[in-house]
Amino acid sequence: MTPGGRASPGACLLAALPALAAGLVNLVMLSRSPxxxxxxxxxxxxxxxAGSIASGNITAYAPYFRAPLYPLLLGGLYAFTGPSVTAGALLSTVLHAISAALLFRIASGWMPRGAAAAAAVCWGLWGTAVAYSSTLLIEPLYIVLILASFxxxxxxxxxxxxxxxxxxxxARPGALAVIPALLLASKPGRLARGIPLFLAPVAAVWAVNALAGDAGTVISSQGGINLYIGNGPEADGFTAFAPAAPPPQTEEVLPYRDNVEAASFALAPPGLRPSEVSAWWVLKTLExxxxxxxxxxxLLARKxxxxxxxxxxxxxYDGYYLRRYSPLLSVLLLPVGIPMLVLWALLPGAVASGRPTRRELFLASWLLLMACGVVAFFVTARFRLPLVPFALLLLAARAVRYGRRSLILAPVGIAAGIAVSLPWRGVVERSGVNMPFHDALAHCEQGQTGEARALFLEAIDRASGRADSISLNRxxxxxDLAVLEAREGRTEQAARWLEALESEYPGFIESRRPGILQGNTGPPGRL
Known part of the structure; x- marks a missing residue:
C-alpha cells in the first residue's frame, strides 16, 4: 500500500473534529465538579x-524552575479573558485537536489516507489525552510543538x-533529547542553517534567567531534583513526590510556590543559585x-x-478518578489497559513487515530518544503521553505495509500486552496522586463541607495503600478533617484527629499550623 499524499488543510481540519468533540464533551462533564x-x-x-503574567509581571518566577512557554501562552490568554480555568481548559482542548490534525498530516505522507485518518481518530480519542485536554497541564501544547517539529x-x-x-x-526541556535523531532527518548543512532558529527561543529564555540573576539556568532548573526523585534511594520508578523537607519559613511574594522547588532549596546547602541547586541534586544522584x-x-530496567x-x-491528575465525573472517560479510559492495547495490537505486524526505511529509522530513533528522556526520570501516563502519537505513526505505517496479516497477528500482540502488564497490577492505586484529597479541597472551597469530609476520609484510605515513607497527603x-470538625463545633472529634495525626506524624501539626493544639485552628488545606 502506498501513501495517499500529504493531506490538505481541510482534510486535516476534518481529522481534528473527533478530538475537538471529545475534548469539549469531556470539558462540559468535568465542569460540573468543583x-x-x-x-x-x-x-x-x-x-x-499565568495570572501574574496577565497582570503585567511578564517575567514572573524567573529565573525559571520550570520551562515558561505554556504559562506565557496561558497568561496571554488570561490577559483577554481574565484568570479563567474554563478558558485555559478550552485552550488545551483546541491544542489537542490541533495535535490530531498534525498527526493526520504526517500520517497521510506515510500510509493510505484511510489508515492515516484511523490513526488520527485513535489519537483524538485517546483516553489520557482527552482527560488532560480539560486541564491546565503542559502536555497538549508540548505535543503540538513536538509534532510540528517532526x-x-x-x-x-x-x-x-x-x-x-x-x-x-x-515548553519542556526534554525535547532536547531528540537532537541526535536530527542527523537522520537532514544533511548537516541544512541542519546548520536551522540552528539559529532553534536557538532563538532558547536564548530568549536564557536571557530572562540571566537578567533575573542566574545565567547558569539556560531554560529551567528543575532537572536536578527531578533526576533525584526518579533515581534516588527511595525511587520506585513512577512516584513523582518531592523529598520530605521542612516548610519554608519566609512569606512568599508570588502567589504559588511549587513543593518540589521548595524542597530542592530547603534540602540543598544555603545560598546557592537555582542552577547551582540543580547541579547539587545531579551530583547527589550520581553519588x-x-x-x-x-x-x-x-530501577532503570523497571522504568x-x-x-x-x-x-x-x-x-x-488521575484519569481513572476523573471517570466518576465524566461518563465519556468511563468509555475512553478503561482500567483493562485500552487504549494502550491498540499499540500492542499493531506491534507484531510492524515487527514482521521487513527492513525499516530511512524515514522509519528517523522516526524510531526520535521515539526511542523521547522514551529515554522519560525513563531517566519517572514513568507516568503524563510523561509517556507525548510518545503515543509517534508510536501510533510508526506502528501503523509498518503494520499497514504488512497488510491483512497484521490483523491475524493482532491477538498475539494484545496477549503480549496483557502479559507484560500483569506484574504491574495495583500500580495505579500505589501511584503518587491522591485525587480524593484535592477533590476534598475543591469542595471545601465551594462550602460543600459534607462532601469534603467524605472525600478527606477517602483520601486517608487511599494513602494507606503505600508502605513507604510518603504520606501521600494522608x-x-x-x-484538615480536624479543622473542619473544630469549625463546626465537634471538638472531641477534632481532638481525636489531632491526637492520631500527632501519633503518626510527630511534629507535623506545629510545623504546618503553629498554635493549632492551643485552639488556633486556622484554615484547612489551601483555603
Missing part, C-alpha cells in the same frame, strides 16, 4: 503563574522544524548511583518495563 475549577499541583502553578523535518523544511523544536524545548550501581540498573505497561499511571487530610 474539582474542575481548582487546578491541582502543576496546573495550580500554571494558573497562578512534521516540518519530515517534509524537509528543516528551518521550520528546528524553530518548533526550540519552542518545544522552552547515590555510584554507591549502589546495581540498584540503579535494576523501561513500565513504558510498555498498559496501565496509565497517574501524575498530577497527614494533610487528617489535619
Amino acid at each position: 474539582l474542575f475549577f481548582y487546578p491541582v499541583v502543576d496546573a495550580a502553578w500554571h494558573h497562578a503563574w 512534521l516540518f523535518l519530515d517534509e524537509d523544511r528543516t528551518r521550520s522544524g528546528m524553530l518548533f523544536l526550540g519552542l518545544a524545548a522552552i 547515590e548511583a555510584a554507591r549502589n550501581p546495581g540498584r540503579v540498573i535494576a 523501561a518495563a513500565l513504558m510498555f505497561a498498559t496501565q496509565e499511571i497517574p501524575c498530577n 497527614a494533610e487530610a487528617m489535619l
